[in-house]
Amino acid sequence: MDNTAIAFLGFLALFILLFIRMPVGVTMMLVGTVGIYFIRPQAAIPKLAGEIYNEASNYPLTIIPLFVLMGNLAGVSGMSRDLYDAAHSWLGHLKGGLASATVVGCAGFSALSGSSLAAALTMGRVSLPEMQRYKYHDGLATGSIAAGGTLGILIPPSAGFVIYAILTEESIGRLFMAGVIPGLLLTALFILAIWIVVSRNPEKAPGGAAAEPLRDRLRAAGRAGWIVGIIVLTIGGIYTGVFSAVEAAGIGAFLALIVTAIRRKLTWANIVEVFSSTLKSSGTVFMILFGAFVFKTFIGFTGITYALSLWVDAQGFTGFQVVIAFLAIFIVLGMFMDGFAILVLTVPLVQPIIEPLGINMVWFGVLMVIALEMGLISPPVGVNVFVVKGIAPNVSLNTIFRGIWPFWFAMLAAIILVLAFPQLALLLPNTMFG
Incomplete structure (x- = not known):
């Protein structure tokens, strides 16, 4: 059996x-290890152990648990x-x-947590009852929460950008600024x-809060000063180069801990909840990365990426055309698969094809993340939709x-605007960075 057939069977087994x-x-991890065994039996276990160790000891990855903790x-x-x-005011x-106000709140919380699910869940719990009180249409209310939550993987700090940076060996700081x-x-x-x-349909938002005096608005903005200051x-x-992305995560988490203590919310129950949630979320991301690098090694052994790049070159496609084609594929895949799964499965295949065509991988990363955001709310497997369903059971x-x-x-x-205006x-x- 040749390597191309092994690669095909590997993807089939994976799906x-x-x-x-x-x-x-x-x-x-399973498919990658078995695939490596079929190509180079003696390399399967060493590669499995080596990739897990390399990623577990990868210093830049400490940014993930730190930003999750901060959120x-x-x-x-x-x-x-x-x-x-403050946004409501x-x-x-x-x-x-x-x-x-829900969308703005999600955007602000995204700049602290880097998680789309956390943004949708946290802001949904405080904003949905308010919109229901003013008789907002259920579709508009829940749709704004689900969509606003997706900003968590675009607005820095973004867990999606961190994983993309590790897979492509791009700068996390550059990707954060690009978002x-x-x-x-x-x-x-x-x-x-x-x-x-x-x-078009005023009945979808029939009521609204009364306009508050400027003094009350400023007071509300002042209460939000803690979170805005940390962001x-x-x-x-x-941006100014005072500290790196990892150092920023550590400083942000430390300041969030200080604010929590000042507000007298650092109870034992909250400590257990915060750190157990952080460990679970971080463990899930790390497990995905371990598997991604084992699978990436398997793909490299098959040589399929080189064959695909030769085929694209032979067809005479421009880099821009290839980017549009891949974005369309990501949008379709997003209807059936989790965004992180798409990211770790496709980047090792896509990068060797588009990079030789002169495509800026930072620019492409932003486009890819927006396409994955679309998948987070696309039927039938829009993850954010099911998160919102959990807080809106009726x-x-x-x-x-x-x-x-x-x-x-x-x-x-x-996506169209970023395609048309890469700047x-x-x-x-x-x-x-220059």
Whole structure:
């Protein structure tokens, strides 16, 4: 059996095991190890052990548990609630303002946690009851939460960017900076989508909070000063070069711990909840990375990426055409697979094909993450939709999925804009790093 046939059987086995819901990391580790055994039997166990050790001892990966810890501390300390209250105070009286405040709150929380699921769950718990109180349509309310939560893997610090950086050997700092402007752009497009929906169907947002006096708005903004300060310090520190992305994560987590203690929320129950949640989330990500690198080694042994790059070159496709084709594939895959699974499965295949065509991998990373965001809310396996369903048990899945479409098209518009204007993604990293 030649290596190409082994590669094909490996991917077939991988998709079958994922279809029957075997964990992604375990699946890739198993298929990768067995595949390496068929090609080089003596290398299978050493490669398995070596890749696990290399990633477990990879210093930049400490950024993941640190940012997860920071986000969890923001939740138990009440900083996430303060952030939503500030957005509610400034936007709640506008047309569709409560939904817009939810999106802004998710964007702010994303800049602290780096997790789309955490953003949707945390902000959904505080914003959904408020929108239901003012008789917002269930589709608009839940759709804004599910879509706003996806900003967690685009706005830095992003766990998606960290994994992409490790897989492609790109700079985490450059990728973080590349996500800032597209993240703000997508937040604005979400708010625009809400305004269009409410303008066409005012009954979807029939009520809103009364406009608050400027003094109360400033007071609400002041209460959110803790979380805003931590965000500005960590992201600003990376941009100005005062500290690295890993150091920013450590400083941010430490400051979040101090704020939690100042607010007298550092109880034993909260400590257990925060650290156990951090360990579980980080362990899941690390297991996926272990499997990804074992599987990446298997793909390298088969030589299929080199064959694919030769085929693309023979067809005469331009780099831009290949990028568009891959983005379309990611969007379709997102309807059936988890975003992290797509990321770790496809990057080892895609990078050797597009990099020789002159494609900037930082720019492509931003495009890929936005495409994966679309998968987080796309039927039938939109993970964020099921998270929102958990906090809105009385709302049907069909209603939630109907409510996400305006935001899905907003994401598509963001991809088109970043494709047309690459500087939206490259301006900040180029300004910072040259």
